[in-house]
Amino acid sequence: WVIGDCQCIINGDNHTHEKLIDKELSEIRSGIIKEALKNGATLEDIAKNDIGRQAIMPLLKEQPQYANRTDLPYGYPVLNGTSLAEGNIVTYTLHEGDTVIMATDGYPRLYDTLAGSEAYLSYILQTDPLCYSEYKSTKGLQKGNLSFDDRAYVKFSV
Numbered sequence: 001w002v003i004g005d006c007q008c009i010i011n012g013d014n015h016t017h018e019k020l021i022d023k024e025l026s027e028i029r030s031g032i033i034k035e036a037l038k039n040g041a042t043l044e045d046i047a048k049n050d051i052g053r054q055a056i057m058p059l060l061k062e063q064p065q066y067a068n069r070t071d072l073p074y075g076y077p078v079l080n081g082t083s084l085a086e087g088n089i090v091t092y093t094l095h096e097g098d099t100v101i102m103a104t105d106g107y108p109r110l111y112d113t114l115a116g117s118e119a120y121l122s123y124i125l126q127t128d129p130l131c132y133s134e135y136k137s138t139k140g141l142q143k144g145n146l147s148f149d150d151r152a153y154v155k156f157s158v
Helices: 020-038 043-048 051-066 114-127
Strands: 007-010 013-015 099-103 153-157
Touching: 020 043, 020 051, 114 153
Parallel strands: none
Antiparallel strands: 007 013, 007 099, 099 153
């Protein structure tokens, strides 16, 4: 079972479950940052004062109203103590011997190994620390943090 925007690899096949609301807000944030850079802002300016994040913050604050809703286009599943609609749960059939990797969306791309997933995350944090260009997110790397989001990774065989 997969609930929410976690991702998985089953026997080498990647399955992502990005929330539509996050995808669209990431695009808006990216556009605002790109426009600011065209108008003379620097990456350092935006790292100190993420105007893209500020612009989408009112919508991020409203996002919980879409939790566990199947009747709205921006609805998304989450384990938050409220009831989950069956349509919000993605299931995959597994068989003995299958290899499963599950991870949170704190990894921009999931690989067959933790080292591979961490290496790609490191690449993104070096090339696009604000997470607005190569990897678009609703937030970028904050000063003092090791990454732009929390992350978890587990690999097991059935």
